[in-house]
Amino acid sequence: xxxxxxxxxxxxxxxxxxxxxxxxxDAELLWHGDRDLRGADxxxxxxxxxxxxxxxxxxxxRFSPVMEAVREFALGGGPVLGICNGFQVLCEAGLLPGALxxxxxxxxxxxxxxxxVENPNTPFTRASDEGEILSIPVxxxxxxxxxxxxxxxxxxxxxxxxxxYAEGQNPNGSxxxxxxxxxxxxxxxxLMPHPEHAVDELTGSADGGQLFKSLVSHVGALTxx
Amino acid sequence: xxxxxxARVLIxxxxxxxxxxxxxxERALPxxxxxxxxxxxxxxxxxLDVPDSSRIGEMCEKLLANPLIEDYEILVVEK
Numbered sequence: 160x161x162x163x164x165x166x167x168x169x170x171x172x173x174x175x176x177x178x179x180x181x182x183x184x185d186a187e188l189l190w191h192g193d194r195d196l197r198g199a200d201x202x203x204x205x206x207x208x209x210x211x212x213x214x215x216x217x218x219x220x221r222f223s224p225v226m227e228a229v230r231e232f233a234l235g236g237g238p239v240l241g242i243c244n245g246f247q248v249l250c251e252a253g254l255l256p257g258a259l260x261x262x263x264x265x266x267x268x269x270x271x272x273x274x275x276v277e278n279p280n281t282p283f284t285r286a287s288d289e290g291e292i293l294s295i296p297v298x299x300x301x302x303x304x305x306x307x308x309x310x311x312x313x314x315x316x317x318x319x320x321x322x323x324y325a326e327g328q329n330p331n332g333s334x335x336x337x338x339x340x341x342x343x344x345x346x347x348x349x350l351m352p353h354p355e356h357a358v359d360e361l362t363g364s365a366d367g368g369q370l371f372k373s374l375v376s377h378v379g380a381l382t383x384x
Numbered sequence: 385x386x387x388x389x390x391a392r393v394l395i396x397x398x399x400x401x402x403x404x405x406x407x408x409x410e411r412a413l414p415x416x417x418x419x420x421x422x423x424x425x426x427x428x429x430x431x432l433d434v435p436d437s438s439r440i441g442e443m444c445e446k447l448l449a450n451p452l453i454e455d456y457e458i459l460v461v462e463k
Contacts, residue, residue: 218450258452260402263404305401
């Protein structure tokens with residue numbers, strides 16, 4: 160099982176994401192100009208400021224050559240995890256519903272938050288139980304999840320919200336405390352918190368590992384022994 | 385420039401979308417003696433020279449604005 164971690168000009172968490180992936184499986188860094196994903200079984204789009212976040216966060220990255228390959232991979236059912244800026248890129252690319260707006264407090268927020276696993280029946284959360292609490296840090300300025308009310312109802316009804324900020328911990332004013340959403344096929348998932356920064360007790364929590372473990376077990380389940 | 389139009393695209397948060405930047409500016413104005421200002425919205429402006437204005441709407445839909453969260457307005461300022 161191999162993770163492909165994408166590096167854009169302006170990415171800054173790709174090495175942490177790469178190292179987090181390597182704890183659980185093989186991993187390879189992919190450049191934004193690559194047109195093929197070199198056999199990766201799961202793709203991680205990491206945090207940072209792709210292309211300077213010019214215009215809007217994630218607006219330019221979605222036109223990069225590698226994103227064409229990611230789109231094809233995602234449409235074919237391949238699992239794609241977008242973290243922070245990666246979440247913004249996936250929303251801008253139309254692979255995930257909604258958009259990320261500036262934090263309601265207008266400030267950069269950097270803190271540990273508790274997340275509730277709302278739907279454990281997906282490639283990203285299958286290592287967890289429903290209601291499990293994960294302690295994972297957030298660090299962003301543009302993380303307020305927005306979707307129109309009708310779309311939010313649909314997301315709730317169909318189990319698209321995989322992670323929600325625990326009560327009273329919403330750091331950015333996200334609609335309905337949404338920390339991470341998946342597409343309707345549940346093979347594309349984006350979240351603002353950084354699981355790759357929480358894979359070792361040394362940094363206070365290893366709960367982020369649950370997402371990487373889930374992906375490894377998902378891919379393993381697809382591959383004949 | 386001969387054969388080009390100068391256009392401006394004004395982009396602002398859609399109505400109903402909370403705009404904390406606008407709110408902050410609105411709160412700051414009275415402190416400077418500007419009373420009675422309301423509904424402040426902060427957006428951005430993109431200025432561009434184009435051979436013709438026919439495709440600016442498409443540019444807005446695809447890149448310059450995010451139609452889910454932003455409204456845009458196209459002004460041709462100089463022919």
